Amino acid sequence: MIHALFIINRSGGLIYSRNFTQQVAQLSSNEALIFAGTFHGIHALASRISPAPKRDSVRDMGIQSIDTKNFRMHCFQTPTGIKFIAVTDLQQAKVTAALNKMYVLYCDYALKNPFYNLEMPVRSEMFDAKLQQLVAQ
């Protein structure tokens, strides 16, 4: 069950935010922007403070999930630095597949739109509808 989705661009700006259920608080636009900026910061810092032994093949890629009492947050970062953050219930161990599909939708319905400006908020009814379909599954 996916409660909410946030998409954050490369520089920590919020480009999409949507609640699918009432399980998590509906953030005001200001709060959502603060959320995006803060998450961007802690994601970058978390990889700097890794205590794990360094291996050549493994680099710390930043936060992948956050566990809380009522929900779990999953973060998927694309190779180009866009972060997809899904808020799910606690039963959901991995939503990598769903986040990947959301990335595909973002590519198809936002990036391929000739009128879409990079790094700017996504406003597309098609994207909204397809996302709703995906989450309903």
Next chain:
Amino acid sequence: MVLVYNIYIFDRHCECIFYTEWNRSRSPLTADQPTTADTTQRPLVWPTTATSTANRLPHDSPRNIAMEEEAKLVYGVAFSTRNIINKLNSQESGGTGGSGGNPGGFSSFATNTYRMHYYESPTGTKFILTTDVAATAASIQPVLEMIYRNIYVEYVVKNPLFNVDPTVSSPIENDYFRAVLNNYIREISSATTVA
């Protein structure tokens, strides 16, 4: 089997009052530099809480400054994460695990190399433990609560010399606390499942 890297304890003034590490082979904030044999051999202790002055590094040594910087980063990450979780949490009351400044019940976050567990006491003392990724939040929360309840309170707070002045923060300089904590962590590291 839990691989525990280190623990930080912060008081209400965001001050790191205790730090110790176990299976750590990387110096603070030098992610890109190879570690020297010296830092991997002996367990390192938070400089200002070293038990004897002989162990104490000069206050402005590079190692000391790096540790302090790292503690600030760790605190910042945990504090900010807790705050955004509290914002998102719509269930105002009910449930267990959240209290005091942590009503959202932030318990841990994971990257691909480590997992950081967070526990906040009702009085605002924060315990931050880093482990390998496989240790789940559900299995480490009781451990942190145990450290708070049966080790921190027993050996630090109940010490008659404990600084009760809430406006001043003082590092934990208690050998018993360190010894008991070490034993406990060794115990959970070797146990196949965490009790």
